[in-house]
Amino acid sequence: MSLSHLRELEAGSIHVIREVAAELARPVLLYSIGKDSQVLLHLARKAFHPAPLPFPLLHVDTTWKFRAMYEFRDRLVAEHGLRLIVHKNQRALDAGMNPFDYPSGKYTQALKTQALLDALALHGFDAAFGGARRDEEKSRAKERVYSFRDRHGQWEPRSQRPELWNLYNGRIERGESIRAFPLSDWSELDVWAYVGLERIPVVPLYFAAERPVVVRGGNLIVVDDQRFRLAPGEKPSLRRVRFRTLGCYPLSGAIDSDADSVPEIIEEMLRSRHSERQGRVIDHDEEGSMELKKREGYF
C-alpha cells in the first residue's frame, strides 16, 4: 500500500525540518502569516511533538500588512505559546518609506530584504526556514532545499551546492547561513488540500467576503485602513473578493470570488487559469525580477 502523496510530502518536509534543527546552531522560522507559513508551522510542530518548537518565529513586519493578519498572528502565538520575534526596518520607516511614494522595488528592498538581513544578523540566526515552493516562480524552480547564502545573505544561483538524495549539506562558516525550504515540492493545490485535511487555521482574507475595493492598474486593491491614499474622486466600492496570496495590503491584488471554504477554494483553483503570484504587484517590475531580488537576499 502506498502512502498518499500528501502524506509522503508531509513526511519529507518533517525530515527536512528536523535535519535543519539538528545541524544548524540557531535556526528561525520565517513567519509571514500566509497559508504557506501556516503549513510550515504546522509541520514544524509535528516534527518535534511532544517537545516544544526548538526555534523561534520571525515576522519581518513592513507595518503595511492587513489588520486581519496582525490579529491572526497575535492570537496564534498566544494560543500555542510560541516565541515570536517581530522585526521592522525602523530607520526606513522613520524616514517615511511607504508603498505609495516609493517604487515597489525600493520599498521591498528596504522593508523586506534589508529588514530580513538585519534581523538575521541581529539575532545571529544561521538558518531560516521559508515556506517558498518551487512551483511559484521560474527561479524558485531551481532552488535547492538547503539554499546556501554568503556573508551578505546573497544567493549565487550558478554555484549552488549539489543536493543528492536527501543528504543535505548544512556546513557553513560564521556569518554564512542556510535558507531551508521544506515545502519545495508542494504545489499550491497541495497546500490547500493539506490545509483542508489537517484543518489548519488560515487568515480569513483567503475566503471570499464583501470588501472595499479600488481598481489600480488592473489590480483589485482592498482598502484596509485610513492610510490608503485615494486618488481625487476615487471611492472604494464593495466587491466580493478573496486573496490567493497575502502581503502588504496596498500591494496585494484580490480576485473576484465566491469561494468561502477550503473545498470551494480548491474547486476554484482547479478551474482557475491564473497563477498565484499574479496578484503580487512587486513581482512584475521586470523580467527575472524574482531572481534579482533573491540574489540580494529576499526570500
Place this chain on the structure above:
Amino acid sequence: MVLHASTAPRIEAAPEEATELVRVVALGSVDDGKSTLIGRLLYETGALYEDQVAAVKRASRLGGEIDFSLFTDGLKAEREQGITIDVAYRYFATARRKFILADAPGHAQYTRNMATGASTADAGVVLLDARLGVLPQSRRHLAIAALLGIPRLTVAINKMDLVGFDRAIFERIADEVRDFAARLGFAELRFIPLSARYGDNLTLRSPRTPWHRGGTLLESLETVKVARETALGPLRFPVQSVLRAEDYRGYAGQIASGAVAIGDDVVVLPSGARTRVLAIDTFEGGLREAAAPLSVALRLADAVDVARGDLIAAPQSPPSVRTRFEATAVWLSERPLDPGRAYLLKHTTRLVPARVEAVRWRLDPETLAQIEAQRLELNEVGRIAIHCARPIACDAYRDNRVTGAFILVDALTNDTVAGGTVLIDGLNDDRLAERGAIRSVAAEERRSRLGHGGAAVLVERESETAALALAGALERALFDRGCATVVVRSAEAALACAGAGLVAVCAAAGPELSRARLRAELRASGVPLAELRAGDDARDPVQAALAELRNLGALPLRAPE
C-alpha cells in the same frame, strides 16, 4: 494534426483522494528538444496558468505558435545562453499520480547538476533526437541513470516529424539503446516515437505512428512501475534527533525502509545494543505500526544510548557496520579528488571524517570502459575506496537507496564534492561468517597484509580437464602478479578461502545442473565474484578474469613507477 485541444486543466483527481507521488528525471539536452517537450507536457496537463501562457506567447518569436521551451528556462544566464545549467523541478498531476519532474541539464559540464536531479528519481525519461540517434552524451545519461539506481527508463525518440515518422529509423535507434543498456542492468526500457513540437505521442496518441503500440509518454509515466521497495525490506531508521519533554525521550526520524511495530526487537548501530520498540509516536498520537517513508518518533524499552546518526535496524537482517568500504562516486567539484585531503562523509544522518584511500578506476561513460586513474575530476564517475574515522551502518545501494548513499563534503571549503553509492564486497558479510570464515583476523587486516581483497573466480567448463587447465593458468597469472591465490573444487572451499583474503579459483566441471547449483551458491554469498562461463570463449579468458578481478579490488595495486 497540430494538437492544441487541451488548454483546460486536466487535473481530475479530487485532492483528498490518494494519488501517488512519482519522481521522474528528464535527461537530454536542449538540442534534443527537452525544454519543448517538458513545456508542452506541462501545458497539456494543465499545469500552466493563463498568465504564464500569455507571458510566453508574448516572448515567443514563432509567429503565433507557442514556443514551449520558454516555459522552463529559469535563470537569467540560461536565457542568455539558451541552455539549461541547473536542475529545475516541475510539477504536474494526472488523476492517478502527482509528478515531480527534475529537468536536468544535458551538457557534460553540468553532470553534477544532473546527478542532483537523478538521485531521487523513481523513473527516468531519456531524450534522443531521431535525426542523430544515440550520441556520446546519451550514453553518458544512460550510464549515470544506471549508477544512481533508476530502474526504469522511458526512451523518448523526439523530432520524429523531421524523419517522416519513419519506423525503421525508430527501431534502429531503439536497438542501439537496448544494446548499450544491456550492460547497465535496467529493469525496464520503453521506447516512444514522438514530436514534442507538434505533440505527437506526448499526451495524445499520434495518427502519424500507426505502427507504434507503446502509447504516449504521459501514459508511460502514468503506468511505469514505481518500486516502493523501501516499504518492504528490513527496517532501517536513521535517528535524526532525540526529542525530550517532561518524562519523554523519543528518537525522531524518517523510516528509510521496512516497517516497525510496537514490541519489535531492534538493534541500535553501530553500538550493537539490543532493545524493543515501546511506542511509535506522531503528532496525532501513537501508532501500532509504521512503514517507510513515514516520519515518526520511536520510544525504546531499555535505556540504551542512542544519538543522532545512529541507525535503528531489524536485528535479523542488520546492515553492515564498517569503517572501510568500496563505492562508486560521481565527482562534483572543480577541485579534483585528493587522497591526502580531509573530507566529511554524510551518510543518512551521520557525519564522519573520512579519507579516500584509493581510486580504483574511472568510468568512460561513453564506452563503459574502466580506465586506470589516480584521481577523479569534475563530473567523472569512478570506483573509490573510503576509510571513515568512525563506523557507519550501511547497505549496498542496490539493496537500499537511503542507507547505501552518501555525499562527501570538503572539510575545509564545506563544498559538496561527491555523491557516492556503497558497494558491499561481502568480506564482512554475516552470511560469509556463517560459512566459517575466520573472524578473529579482520578482513581489512588481511587486505592490508596481502595487498588485495579476497574474491572467488568461477571457472566453468564441460570437461574436468579443461576446467582444471584454465584454473591452473589463471592461478599462475595471479600468482605472478603478486596475488595470494589457490585452486579449489567446491563452493564451500572457495568461500572459506575468499573469506580469508585469498583469490579462490573454483574449477567447476560436469553437467549444467550441478554447475548451476555451485554458481548460485557463490552468487548468493555476496563474495566478490568473477565468472568464466563455458562457451564464453570469444576472448582471452585469463585476461578477462584478471580485468574483472582488478575491478573487484582483488589484484595488488601496481607500485608507482
